[in-house]
Amino acid sequence: MRVTDGFRAFVLEQLAGLKSVRPRAMFGGVGLYADDVFFGIMAADALYLKVDDSNRGQYDAAGMTAFQPYAGRPMTMSYYQVPANVLEDGDELTAWARASIRVAARATLRKTRR
Numbered sequence: 001m002r003v004t005d006g007f008r009a010f011v012l013e014q015l016a017g018l019k020s021v022r023p024r025a026m027f028g029g030v031g032l033y034a035d036d037v038f039f040g041i042m043a044a045d046a047l048y049l050k051v052d053d054s055n056r057g058q059y060d061a062a063g064m065t066a067f068q069p070y071a072g073r074p075m076t077m078s079y080y081q082v083p084a085n086v087l088e089d090g091d092e093l094t095a096w097a098r099a100s101i102r103v104a105a106r107a108t109l110r111k112t113r114r
Helices: 005-014 056-061 090-113
Strands: 021-026 029-034 037-043 046-050 079-081
Touching (some): 037 090
Antiparallel strands (some): 029 037
């Protein structure tokens, strides 16, 4: 799951339009937070953003897949890989990230209400 310094710097630069984004090391990868909302994962030089029914269709339409933290195991998480063309367009990536922040915030709110 290691993330190179160059990829990490590139993603953070592309997300410069989001003022409150901060990276945090996690298990060889990098977690992305907006304030206290965990919305993204960088792993093996790929970016994955949080999805639910409101934004999963974009990822499915692009043929992207869910994050699998353990190779060879069928477990997936509700984070999907960002397509390369979106990753390379800072404005588009920022829009996708904002959608994922909303998804993650809703999920956090649901958990705290339980």
